[in-house]
Amino acid sequence: MIVNPITWKKDHISIIDQTVLPGRLKYEACRTVSQVREAIQKLKVRGAPLIGIAGAYGFLLGIRGFRAKDAAALRREALHIKHRLISSRPTAVNLAWAVRRMFHVFEENASLPRAALLKRLEAEAHRIFREDADMCRRMGAHGAVLLRSGDSVLTVCNAGALATSGGGTALSVFYRAHEQGKRLKVYACETRPLLQGARLTTWELKRHGLDVTLICDNMAARLMQQGRIRAVFVGADRIAANGDFANKIGTYGLAVLARYHGIPFYAVAPSSTFDLTLATGAEIPIEERDPDEITTLHFERPIAPAGVKVYNPSFDMTPAFLVTGIVTEQGVLRRPFSKSIRSMYGRGSK
Amino acid sequence: MIVNPITWKKDHISIIDQTVLPGRLKYEACRTVSQVREAIQKLKVRGAPLIGIAGAYGFLLGIRGFRAKDAAALRREALHIKHRLISSRPTAVNLAWAVRRMFHVFEENASLPRAALLKRLEAEAHRIFREDADMCRRMGAHGAVLLRSGDSVLTVCNAGALATSGGGTALSVFYRAHEQGKRLKVYACETRPLLQGARLTTWELKRHGLDVTLICDNMAARLMQQGRIRAVFVGADRIAANGDFANKIGTYGLAVLARYHGIPFYAVAPSSTFDLTLATGAEIPIEERDPDEITTLHFERPIAPAGVKVYNPSFDMTPAFLVTGIVTEQGVLRRPFSKSIRSMYGRGSK
Numbered sequence: 001m002i003v004n005p006i007t008w009k010k011d012h013i014s015i016i017d018q019t020v021l022p023g024r025l026k027y028e029a030c031r032t033v034s035q036v037r038e039a040i041q042k043l044k045v046r047g048a049p050l051i052g053i054a055g056a057y058g059f060l061l062g063i064r065g066f067r068a069k070d071a072a073a074l075r076r077e078a079l080h081i082k083h084r085l086i087s088s089r090p091t092a093v094n095l096a097w098a099v100r101r102m103f104h105v106f107e108e109n110a111s112l113p114r115a116a117l118l119k120r121l122e123a124e125a126h127r128i129f130r131e132d133a134d135m136c137r138r139m140g141a142h143g144a145v146l147l148r149s150g151d152s153v154l155t156v157c158n159a160g161a162l163a164t165s166g167g168g169t170a171l172s173v174f175y176r177a178h179e180q181g182k183r184l185k186v187y188a189c190e191t192r193p194l195l196q197g198a199r200l201t202t203w204e205l206k207r208h209g210l211d212v213t214l215i216c217d218n219m220a221a222r223l224m225q226q227g228r229i230r231a232v233f234v235g236a237d238r239i240a241a242n243g244d245f246a247n248k249i250g251t252y253g254l255a256v257l258a259r260y261h262g263i264p265f266y267a268v269a270p271s272s273t274f275d276l277t278l279a280t281g282a283e284i285p286i287e288e289r290d291p292d293e294i295t296t297l298h299f300e301r302p303i304a305p306a307g308v309k310v311y312n313p314s315f316d317m318t319p320a321f322l323v324t325g326i327v328t329e330q331g332v333l334r335r336p337f338s339k340s341i342r343s344m345y346g347r348g349s350k
Numbered sequence: 351m352i353v354n355p356i357t358w359k360k361d362h363i364s365i366i367d368q369t370v371l372p373g374r375l376k377y378e379a380c381r382t383v384s385q386v387r388e389a390i391q392k393l394k395v396r397g398a399p400l401i402g403i404a405g406a407y408g409f410l411l412g413i414r415g416f417r418a419k420d421a422a423a424l425r426r427e428a429l430h431i432k433h434r435l436i437s438s439r440p441t442a443v444n445l446a447w448a449v450r451r452m453f454h455v456f457e458e459n460a461s462l463p464r465a466a467l468l469k470r471l472e473a474e475a476h477r478i479f480r481e482d483a484d485m486c487r488r489m490g491a492h493g494a495v496l497l498r499s500g501d502s503v504l505t506v507c508n509a510g511a512l513a514t515s516g517g518g519t520a521l522s523v524f525y526r527a528h529e530q531g532k533r534l535k536v537y538a539c540e541t542r543p544l545l546q547g548a549r550l551t552t553w554e555l556k557r558h559g560l561d562v563t564l565i566c567d568n569m570a571a572r573l574m575q576q577g578r579i580r581a582v583f584v585g586a587d588r589i590a591a592n593g594d595f596a597n598k599i600g601t602y603g604l605a606v607l608a609r610y611h612g613i614p615f616y617a618v619a620p621s622s623t624f625d626l627t628l629a630t631g632a633e634i635p636i637e638e639r640d641p642d643e644i645t646t647l648h649f650e651r652p653i654a655p656a657g658v659k660v661y662n663p664s665f666d667m668t669p670a671f672l673v674t675g676i677v678t679e680q681g682v683l684r685r686p687f688s689k690s691i692r693s694m695y696g697r698g699s700k
Binding site: 081113187189190191192193195198199202203206211212213214215216217219220221222223225249250252253256257259260261294295297304305307309310311312313316317 | 561564
């Protein structure tokens with residue numbers, strides 16, 4: 001039903017090149033770690049859960065493509081692959097989580113014959129893929145309870161089918177509510193500089209028959225002022241132990257605006273997004289990207305004077321005290337998050 | 351010194367076409383009311399004070415270009431010109447203010463011979479032009495007092511030399527502080543959809559030697575969260591009797607964010623921006639513009655799916671209680687604004 005941004009094709013992955021949407025629906029083959037790394041860095045594949053899945057398949061491709069002289073060389077290569085994949089983007093933790101999971105399976109099975117090892121790795125990558133789709137469904141179900149027919153909701157970036165192997169994180173909530181027959185009006189922030197909201201979120205919501213209206217990021221406050229937003233749902237790239245979380249730049253501002261206007265603000269993310277090694281969001285690394293992303297429109301025509309100084313953080317950090325709830329596949333976490341997050345992990349989440 | 355976006359050339363005005371900056375510095379001649387109206391509607395000429403000046407010259411051009419059979423026909427034409435110019439954009443009040451001022455001079459001198467009437471009208475248009483430049487200097491002086499060397503400031507849209515006949519409203523404050531030897535770091539919000547901040551503000555500040563850094567609109571909150579903004583200065587398109595004001599979309603959100611972070615927030619505008627016929631900002635008409643402004647980048651390549659619904663308000667309304675002060679040519683108004691605005695007018699402002 002929903003578009004599939006990554007598909008395993010026996011000896012490679014086929015990805016949708018998300019940088020050319022909505023103009024073209026173009027598939028691209030990735031056969032090597034370098035190609036996967038480049039697809040992640042150039043945002044052909046993006047969205048925290050999806051780059052985790054890409055990383056998992058990337059690890060598999062790396063081991064498949066390496067002919068080791070001996071066990072030590074193979075392990076050195078596996079470590080190298082792990083490092084290259086994890087370092088391709090710094091903020092989202094799902095990438096590191098998925099690649100480490102693959103590395104763990106590698107280590108447990110490194111003594112097996114090559115074919116058996118590859119089979120285990122392939123099975124694990126598929127498992128990560130399927131688990132993500134399943135978590136999307138469960139997040140959607142938990143989040144949809146928070147919505148009533150007639151609600152207007154706001155989202156930023158693309159936390160949808162294009163960001164996961166299922167129906168998305170934040171958008172899975174809207175899809176599920178829509179399936180339940182609830183009429184929703186979705187406002188999508190365009191999400192400068194790379195316009196994931198304008199290009200991707202409107203595209204997949206329209207394709208799926210939802211009522212979506214595009215706004216520029218700086219219009220959200222006016223909608224809230226007019227009482228036209230009932231709730232905000234966003235994805236997350238990394239959530240610290242206290243509930244602080246990093247997400248696409250602009251998320252923090254929306255959280256402040258929502259608080260000011262008394263509007264509930266929810267992060268939606270699978271448990272692989274939590275990084276309990278970080279006490280607070282202050283420790284989350286925030287990627288700063290190329291100034292060209294801002295000064296040229298979609299990598300083409302300049303819109304600012306040559307050489308102008310630019311500040312281009314790709315993410316920001318939203319403190320937990322601005323968050324109403326965190327929707328996970330296990331349910332909606334409520335404040336105090338340091339307690340509800342701990343107890344979710346206590347219930348035996350991965 | 352500073353670029354001049356409108357110049358009177360004996361029988362026409364020469365304007366900078368601001369839609370093609372920063373790529374090209376292109377001048378264009380406007381000889382008729384229709385050309386002036388189109389230049390205003392297409393944002394070749396923009397900025398509340400500047401469209402007032404364009405309106406004044408437009409009125410002069412209209413009367414110059416009309417050969418009346420009799421006094422009644424001339425007056426009908428003058429009313430028609432007045433209406434066409436004022437209706438070209440609804441939100442900024444300076445346009446109506448300047449055109450009404452020209453019409454008033456017309457009415458007072460309608461019985462004079464044509465040459466004498468035109469001379470009076472030309473003199474009045476020049477007076478509006480010069481007064482605006484003078485008000486910019488005075489706003490700059492009053493506002494610069496609020497800044498110290500080393501301050502980082504934030505602005506939105508273009509409230510600069512390109513928006514006035516002088517050094518601007520908000521930007522005149524920065525220019526003046528810079529002239530006084532204060533080191534400033536200016537952050538310019540790019541100002542979607544038409545990118546006046548990215549295209550115009552960075553261009554003129556760089557040209558003038560100021561330290562300017564471009565950000566996307568959704569990055570302002572992060573700078574504030576990091577303690578990197580000392581004050582916010584914005585222009586205004588119309589200010590109601592209680593201090594509520596309309597300005598470029600995104601202004602209201604910045605005001606909320608500034609309040610949340612405890613950062614002073616100033617509107618900078620000449621007295622022609624006040625509309626005392628409106629009790630509050632709720633009565634200010636907010637222009638909604640073409641969806642294409644959002645869905646295609648700078649009128650060219652599509653960045654959103656064809657036919658997507660779009661909400662595109664060009665302005666928003668910032669309530670007075672979020673405003674620290676209003677910098678005018680007569681000084682800095684403080685709260686309660688309903689009182690300080692009344693008393694400014696009591697001192698005999700136009």
